[in-house]
Amino acid sequence: MTLKATKFTPEVLLTAPRRSPGSPSPDGRKALYMVSTYSFETHKKTAQIRVxxxxxxxxxxxxxxxxxxxPTWLSDDEFLYLKSCDKGATALVVDSVSKPVAALHEVATINSGISNIKVAKLKDGRFALACSGLATPDGRPANPETEKKPYSSAKIYTSLFVRHWDTWLTENRNVIWYGALEKRDAKYSLVGNSLFNALGGTELSSPVAPFGGSGDFDISSSGLVFVAKDPTINPACYTKTDLYYVPLKTFTETDPPAPKVVETPGLEGYSQSPVFSHDGRRVAFTRMRSKQYESDKPRLLLLPDVDDLGNVYEFWQTDDGEGGWDTRPEAIVWSADDSTLFLTAEANGRTLVWKTHSDPAKAKDTPEVVKTVEGSVTDLRLLGKSSSKLFVTSSSLIDNSCYSVTDASKDTFSVVSSNSKQGKTFGLSRSSCDEIWFKGAGEYRVHALVVRPSNFDKNKKYPLCFLIHGGPQGAWQDGWSTRWNPAIFAEQGYVVVAPNPTGSTGYGMALQDGITGDWGGRPYNDLVACFEYVEENLHYVDTQRAVALGASYGGYMINWIQGHPLGRKFKALVCHDGVFSTLNQWSTEELFFPIHDFEGTIYDNREAYEKWDPARHVNEWATPQLIIHSELDYRLPITEGLSPFNILQAKGIPSKLVMFPDENHWVLKPENSLVWHREVLAWINKYSGVEAEDGAREGVALPVRD
Structure with missing residues (x-):
């Protein structure tokens, strides 16, 4: 029997089990995954490894x-996992699917934190192992929990970065550790009981902070590939990351060869997603062209032979350098016979699976879409030894996790397991989801997702909830979110419209790049066009009781809207970690972002920063506004929240400030997230006329059901 929430509330959203991507076994019969839950009754989190x-x-x-x-497969039955121990140590543990607990044994304990573990079988039967962790400047494992604490709290810097995302930087840096596992007498051990630093003796750091993970490196029987920032240039002002190769034969080399750079003439931006072919000789990866544009288009590349690092080919290369595929490839998976590459990439508010020939010379046509379940793909794995079957992890506007099997040769798929029974557990269904297209500010169309209440009555009118995404190079997708979930707002009694205006990804580079140097121009006009389209065409939407909400760049746009005519169309506004003044953009950490988006530095092109500054228009501010900001948001410091709140209060405009001292650009802790949702919903409901409801008594906590 499927449990069903009586109402989809923040409590239901935040207590629903969260599943990791599924990892299929080598034979393709089973899949490992993690599931975690949080209880507002016990105020505790639980976690399980499941098969x-x-x-x-x-x-x-x-x-x-x-x-x-x-959890990571070693065989069709055995799996390896990490276990956090006291004093910052990490244990490598092996267990069995058929004999859980009975076969459990500890392989080794590493006296530091490690993560992003990968394994690959070697010809001698051993397993190559690689993972990431912190290292001291001299290359030894770093363990902040056991480091001697200084008597002074002073932090002194002479170069960038000073701080990044939510952390003040230290001398320690990310590195990749490698080693080998061998099995004797039915138990695994770490050869030499040691891991070795693949980046030792260099100034390289990988995975790339702050969000780099297992996708920044790969291993095979021929060695290790990884991406790292170029240590010779300023990391705060440039996005250049290179691909490096370290040849390894046994993964027990105590003095590894120096990493060798892979040359890609004409492309010098982010290198990402390196993946070895199954034969260990070829590497597929992506790289951007611009070294100061974090959202540039990734180009799909092939290194045909790891013994010839200067010989790299670009797929769909064109004479003008723009490339023949106007889409942004992300994840890469090789087919079992290495003849096909499967990719993920955004298109029209969804992340889809695509396929192409693995040889650029034979990939004449741009990739074709592979049929998958509705929604957006979040992870992609090869299923067993098949050359066409894929194990797909996805989510949608109504389902927080779905595992399915796609057969690319037959263009068919089958759902294996949906965490919410495809929305039924939450009381949601696809019938609540829709989309619209409308004319933008120029000769182009703009897309928006629409979500209606589950009890929608076409003969009634519902206030508009207008969501503005961040980035700005980002997009609302037909995918799940525990931070900005359209269904949460819809179930309060709104029709949610989430537009993807100029600057949005997944609609071609012309629309995305159109925001450069035009932050408050085309994007704002696209949003005006969206509002007018809704007003004229969606008869069930009450635009007289509209509210608008946005975070990051979406928060910038809320502040910009406040000072412009569209701001008077809304009863209330919500700004989460937004930009108050573009003149303050140099208080951020990744300086390449304002340099690119405002087409120069603030000292060389101050006019561009001033032109799109919301603070220039505070005389026009009049709409009630909720400000949410966090002290650990080093991308947009807390003063970007305090300043607009002070102005709203000084002008006598109804306003409220909610501050989280222990959150970064995102509110991630369950208890804080619950407060966030309650404050946001109470604010918009008050001004839209929607009756405030106590979600804690209307929802149900949901146990795991598979």
Whole structure:
């Protein structure tokens, strides 16, 4: 029997089980995954490692331990996982699917934190192992929990970065550790009981902070590839990351060869997603052209032979340098016979799976879409030894996790397991979801997602909830979110419209790049056009009781809207970690962002910063506004929230400030997130006339159901 929430509320959203991507076994019959839950009754989190039988869709608990993470297959039965220990140490643990607990044994304990573990079988039967962790300047494992604490709290810097995302930087840096596992007498051990630093003796750091992970490196029987920032240029002003190769034969080399750079003439931006072919000789990866544009278009590249690092080919290369595929490839998966590459990329508010020939010379046509379940793909894995079957993890506007199997040769898919029974557990359905297209500010069309209440009555009118995304190079997708979930607002009694205006990804580079140097221009006019389209065409939407909300660049746009005519169309506004003044953009950490988007530095092109400054228009501010900001947001410092709140209060405009001292650009802690949702919903409901409701008594906490 499927449990169903009586109402989809913030409590239901935040207590619903959260599943990691599924990792299929080598034979393609089972999949490992993590599931975590949070209880507002006990105020505690729980975590499990589970195994899914792909044929039946049934799952079994293997490990129940909050300290366990990253289950990784060693064979069709055995798996390795990480376990956090006291004093910042990490244990490598092996267990069995068929004999859980009975076969469990500890492989080694590493006296530091490690993560992003990967394994690959070697010809001698051993397993190559690689993971990431912190290292001291001299290349030794760094453990902040056991480091001697200084008597002074002073931090002194002479170069950038000073701080990044939510952390003040230290001398320690990310590195990749490698080693080898061997099995004797039915138990695994770490050869030499040691891990080795692949980046030792260099100034390189990988994964690339702050968001780099397992996608920044890969291993095979021939060695290790990874991406790292160019240490010779300023990391705060440039996005240049190179691909490096370290040849390894046994993964027990105590003095590894120096990393060798892979040359890509004409492309000098981010290098991303390196993946070895199954034969270990070829590497597919992506790289951007611009070294100061974090959202430039990634180009799909192939290194045909790791012994010839200067010989790299670009897929769909054109004479003008723009490339023949106007889409942004992200994840890469090789087919079992290495003849095909499967990719993920955005298109029209969804992340889809695509396929192409793995040889650029034979990939004459641009990739074709592979049929998958509705929504957006979040992870992609090869299923067993098949050259066409894929294990797909996805989500949608109504479902927080779905595992499915796609057969690319037949263009078919089948759902294996949906965490919410495709929305039924939450009381949601696809019938609530829609989309619209409308004419933008120029000769182009703009797309918007629409979500209606589950009890929608076409004969009634519902106030408009207008969501503005961040980035600005980003997009609303048919995917799940625990931070900005359209269904949460819809279930309060709104029709949610989430437009993807100029600057949005997934609609071609012309629309995305159109925001450069025009932050308050075309994007704002697109939003005006969206509002007018809704007003004229969606008869069930009450635009007289509209509210608008946005975060990051969306928060910038809320502040910009406040000072412009569109701001008078809304009863209330919500700005989360937004930009108050573009003149303050140099208080951020990644300076390449304002340099690109405002077409120069503030000292060389101050006019561009001033032109799109919301603070220039505070005389026009009049709409009630909620300000939310966090002190650990080093991308947009807390003063960007305090300044607009002070102005709203001084002008006598109804306003409220909600500040989180322990959150960064995102509100991630469950208890804080619950407060965030309650404050936001109470604010917009008050001014739109929607009756405020106590979600804690109307929703139900949801146990795991597979």
């Amino acid at each position: 899914l039988d792909i044929a039946s869709g049934q799952s079994t608990v293997l490990v129940e331990d909050l300290n366990a993470s990253e």
